[in-house]
Amino acid sequence: MDNLLLILFLTAAASFFSTLILYLRSSSPSSSRSRRRSFTSQSHSHGLGQLPLGTLGWPIVGESLEFISCALTDRPESFMDKRRCMYGKVFKSHIFGTPTIVSTDAEVSKFVLQSDAKAFVPFYPKSLTELMGKSSILLINGGLQRRIHGLIGSFFKSADLKAQITRDMEKYIHKSMENWMQDQPIYIQDESKNIAFQVLVKALINLDPGEQMEILKKQFQEFISGLMSLPINIPGSQLYRSLQAKKKMARLIQEIIQSKRDGGMSNINVPKDVIDVLMMNNASDQPLTDDLIADNMIDMMIPGEDSVPVLMTLAVKYLSDYPAALQQLTDENIKLKELKAQLGEPLSWSDYLSLPFTQNVITETLRMGNIIIGVMRKAMRDIEIKGYLIPKGWCFFAYFRSVHLDESNYEWPYQFNPWRWQDNKDISNSSFTPFGGGQRLCPGLDLARLEASIFLHHLVTQFSGSTTLMWM
Secondary structure, eight states: OOHHHHHHHHHHEEEHHHHHHHTTTOOOHHHHHHHHHHHHTTTTTOSBBOSBBOOBBBBBTTTTTHHHHHHTSSTTHHHHHHHHHOOOOOEEEEEEEEEEEOOOOOHHHHHTOOOOTTTTEOOOOHHHHHHHHHOTTTTTTTHHHHHHHEEEHHHHHHHHHEEEEEHHHHHHHHHHHHTTEEEEEEEEHHHHHHHHHHHHHHHOOOOOOHHHHHHHHHHHHHHHHHGSSOOSTTTTTTTHHHHHHHHHHHHHHHHHHHHHHOOOGGGSSEEEEEEHHHHHHHHHSSOHHHHHHHHHHHHTTHHHTTTTHHHHHHHHHHHHHOOHHHHHHHHHHHHHHHHHHTTTTOOOOOOOOOHHHHHHHHHHHHHHHHHHEEEEEESSSSSETTTTEEOOOEEEEEEHHHTTTTHHHHHHTTTOOGGGGGGGOTTTTTTTBBBBBBGGGOOHHHHHHHHHHHHHHHHHHHHTSSSEEOOO
């Protein structure tokens, strides 16, 4: 089970238990009766169509307990699959402390993800929204969101940044492997986390490894612990400690911003990091404050802690389980390394991405591993899609994992088979959404592939078989 899934079901649990506490503190029987009437009324049709089949479960609790218990198993999608068999690919439930329309239908999910803020806005549990803040790119909508997303996305796709990422990845991987000892276990997830975090922080705020990096990493660990906390912000609580850690990180980043400003932004022709990009494109009619820039740099460090390291770790696990795939990937990478050595040229970012079977392995890892299991949205008005009604105020949960493991989309879906992609199968269709979709498509998807490609290349071309790899 990947770390993002762990965060998801624990925040769901936190939302449920905090709601239950507030419910038990209610002072009068009449308020309880009112809540029961309100809960029941939400199950009726709103006149635009029909609510999907399903059940809201118990009052207050909903179906959260079963959802969480299934998430603890090796088949977390069993909660969705059971209801999909009973009610269809789109059904209603009550999880995350709110009535929810769950979609395992690729077309319905695609429609919602491509909708604008007049129809759907991001939805997250309370502890996460408080920790991220109102100015987070995960929560803002409209023109500001499109502007920031577009600037960051363009920078992440630039050849200059990909070349920098390649140099940094190679440097940090070599440094890490120098400490690998024969006959000693190597914990891939820990190693990949350390490498990916340093690479991402360099791309975001141009900070090199050193004392400041270690301070930032320590505060960041405290910060992300709040993603799995109860939404209680009082001194001593995890959420309080996480918010304090975020303030300390924000001050460090604001010092970097001020240092850049004092050095003269007009002298910068090519941006070195995301801060440069945002400062160089800071229009006077809609300025980006230092607080907004700092907060979003912190939020964007999360993939360096979870998404990219989990992708690398799962790729190693799957390859270890399928020797034929490992051998073909190794042969492909050794061939490239020998060719570049004969030409006397270093490997470029385009070389790493040019290896077809390596890319197939990464694609299959994304499909099976489901680094991002789904996304949540809140309906801003009654919406009808394919005859299904999504009522205003309800949560919509696009559950990618069930789509990626649906045998109607993929033959033998639980089998790791990178060869299924070798016939140039379309990876841009609605049945393959490892990075989300629509206006909020993850801007770092190309970098995630590049980092995983570099990591796997150096692992299989330099790895000593006498060292034991551990992926947890």
